[in-house]
Amino acid sequence: MAATEQTIKQVNKLGNSDYKYGFSTDVDDIKPPKGLNEDIVKYISAQKNEPEWMLDWRLKAFSVFNKMPKPDWAKLDIPDIDFQDYYYYSSPKSLKDKPKSLDEIDPEILKTYEKLGIPIKEQEKLAGVAVDVVFDSVSVATTYKKQLSELGIIFCSISEATKNHPELVKKYLGSVIPIADHSFAALNSAVFTDGSFVYIPEGVRCPVELSTYFRINAMNTGQFERTLIIADKNSYVSYLEGCTAPMRDESQLHAANVELVTLENAEIKYSTVQNWYPGDSEGKGGIYNFVTKRGACRGNNSKISWTQVETGSAITWKYPSCILQGDNSKGEFYSVAITNNRQQADTGTKMIHIGKNTSSKIISKGISAGKANNTYRGLVNIQSKASNSRNFTQCDSLLIGNECGAHTVPYIESSNSDSMVEHEATTSKINEEQLFYCMQRGLNSEDAVGLIVNGFCKEVLQHLPMEFAVEAQKLVAISLEGSVG
Amino acid sequence: MIKDNILNDTSMENLSIHAKEILLEKNPFKNFKIENYRYAQLHKNIESQSDTVKSPLHKDLTKLTTDISHNTFANIDLKPTIDKWGFSNSDSFFRVSSLVHRTSISINLDNFKETSLFLNISNISKNITIQKKDPQLKTLVLLNYNCDDETPKSLIFNVAENANLEVVHYDVSNKKSFLYFEVKQSNYSNFNFASFQSNNTHIRNEFFSSLAEKCNFELSGLNFNNFGVNDNYSFIQHVKPSSSSREVFKSIVNNGAITNFQGKIYVDSIAQKTDGYQMSRSLLLDNISKANNKPELEIYADDVKCSHGSTVSKIDQEQIFYFNSRGISKEVANLLLQKAFIIETLDIIQTKDIKDFSIKLLDNLLT
Amino acid sequence: MLNIKDLHVSIEGKKILNGLNLSINKGEVHALMGPNGSGKSTLSYFLSGKDGYEMERGSIDYNGKNLLDLEVDERANEGLFLAFQYPMEIPGVQTSFFLKTAINSKRKHHGLPEIDALEFAKLIKSQAQELDISPDMLRRDLNVNYSGGEKKKQEILQMSLLNPAMSILDETDSGLDIDALRIVSEGVNKLRNKDNSFLVITHYQRLLNYIKPDYVHIIADGKIVKSGDFSLALELEEKGYEEISKTA
Ligand SMILES: Nc1ncnc2c1ncn2[C@@H]1O[C@H](COP(=O)(O)OP(=O)(O)O)[C@@H](O)[C@H]1O
């Protein structure tokens, strides 16, 4: 095919050092220019030595992105995003770009790390400091790798997977989030730079919690992360996403796609603690976080469970969802979303019941303080063949102060009479009698708020893996600092 | 006799800016599935051709709404949308409030000495503005049946300080019906609205209410439809402190009907001490019907108590079993439980005669 | 320890305390008795620093400090403890975690390091045992689904763990069965020493049979109308509030 040949040629050219589109000759060291166009898509693909099918897929996604309007359903005030004003690829940072020591890091960030109780070495790692020491966690990662590969578990970056396991990637990538799903999904598909790939083979129960944290190249995960997790029949995996501390990040725009697939009897538990830079108290700066997370329970009796604690980002736009295709499959969504100052969050889930006897559970806790707005938006859709399905939804919102907003927007659609959908929601302010009680016992007002809000969130936090839960609790308290007078 | 008093304009000048935005937006909410209308039409056709899908209630229902099968649906431009599990995949296709035209008659309820008044709105082609100033409770019964005029209409209620008004609305028309109700309540006023709908074509009711200080607003709705599309939309706006609103909406959905309920409680940042409650429940009786609920809370004041709930299910089979175990047949048990389901919507009616009348009417629908 | 002079307090414009005088010294136990609505809880809340009260007149001295200068938590950490008439339920917060947080707040205030985990476990175990509180209880959410009696015992447990200088017990006896009453009183008596003081608010002389007060005060309409020793409580039991107030 002529077009394909053309592409190959172009890609080959890109791989060469005399790339003529104004990019640097020394590809290892310097970023390509700002801007979003076909060339950058090809450049990314070439940098990763991707096979042709992957480039085609990216280019298709890019052309879809160009035709699609931005999704507009969220109750968010999103400043105009100039897609041409971003870098879409930054090659591994050279040592000279990185801060040399902790002294060069924003003290605010370090303070937060300290409060979170993250050990100093981890702090360095999180802050991207180049230190010539073998981190504990790196050796841990290698130990894990060996143990995992003995079980047949594949845990690597998505780029490696594209090279080494193309049959799996081809089969599943984009099968849960089609490239034309909405424009951010299309954008991610076109320009994603890295992310994790996990495959758990039939009958294997992954013995450790997998996490990007432990992956050696996790530091360079870009702003367009792509994660794909497949749990084959009768398998189980628990995955912890990213970091529990703010990432140093110059970029404002994040659009990640995460796809999960469970086959018969399999289960995936996916936990996130997101604490990216929320911007300052006036709302300047901060990350725009547009994330598409979706899981498909393809096999009968399979289960996907999402747990998220969202405290960071200036804008959070995120609906981790479950498509319950297999009979008896289960979807769960546990969420804590905290907004303070001028943060905005529009987050929730979608539970699509297609198979028989499917069930879903949604527990959402929204906390709004300062001048923030916090919206729960969730869809429960029961299709006509989904006999005997169940959904239970509980959304509670807490307001701290009278300049913030808390909103609840469920969409409940049912066309099966044997099914049952229940939704409950409440909105109230933080209980002053409880605050007084705690303070009478000697807690200061911030500790008292932290304690009560943590209690309010407990139902969600207890679904996090143990070590994550402790950090999340601290994070909940920290995020609300300064919200009470 | 109704004293006519033509007002030039029932414009929305007095609404808050926020309310205006919500009411006048072209596609202001994103719940209604255009495909639903097609779906309903499809099943209506099946319905008219076959007796097999008829529910036991159908025969009796036709006593009230005759000749249903000859009705056709609106020729609305149905733009197909692609469903991608997104939230914004489809839109409502119109707002009654933006379609009502502007001449209206005005009725002052204080001019009548009776406490219960009946108003047949079936063939009134104008919009109606209703005044209530007196604290004495009056019950206004609105009847809508077999109206020939399918143009959208509005009814505006002005409830003055300390005034008490109760409205009971029956819609048993076999024609399309589009109504916009707006309630403007002044301080310390009480307003109850009970709406009973059994219209098997296409009906849409919009309830808009704006509450001043220390007001009470109660809305209870029941829609009972065998096929066709039933839309109810409510927007309850608390703009002053210390008022309370309570809304209960129930629907029984059967034979390819579609019921859409969308209700929002909006609490302005100055409306502290608001007490807002909303409950929508649907009984979905078969798998060719659909029930869509979208209860919403939009809250900007912290010292409030707001909650909502929503359920969609069929009749509890364990309850049926319990009835069976006491020798009561499935059919009777079904009817009794349906009745039990809807009876709550009658609770808010204060005038005894009207309440009795309503119970009778619902009995007719069910037995 | 605590010296209240001519205290006038109102809520939302409604006068509740009306020139109340009360002086409590180190090592003393005072009982405050009075009919419903006489202002007993108002006094205890106001002393603890709850919001929503307006002081029109008066002064409160606490260990040489102006009590009103201190925040709620500062008062608590300076040794003022209120056993609530209606203890708060705090969903999602494990009781033992709450206890530890409170202990550590006080330690921090006094410049002490956090309590050692093992030490805490031992401490809480022995104290809970004495009050007949099961370990299972400590794992549950604070006061959530506790019975009335269990809540009151929980208050006393907190009191003994925090070892306050000045404890106010607001109707701790109401809702207790006779065994619980004995256990709670023993808890209080054990804590009693020459350095701390108690203000025991109650309706009934019954509690005072267990916790022997040094002084008994009768409050009516927001002020103390009669003071005496334990015999006043007995007299009150006999004659009732109305008559006693008359003779005052
Ligand atoms: N928050 C409040 N607002 C208005 N009145 C109050 C409030 N709290 C207490 N009161 C009134 O103050 C009076 C004293 O109450 P309280 O101190 O609880 O009495 P006691 O504890 O002696 O039974 C009562 O008349 C009560 O109704």
Ligand SMILES: [Mg+2]
């Ligand atoms: Mg009291």
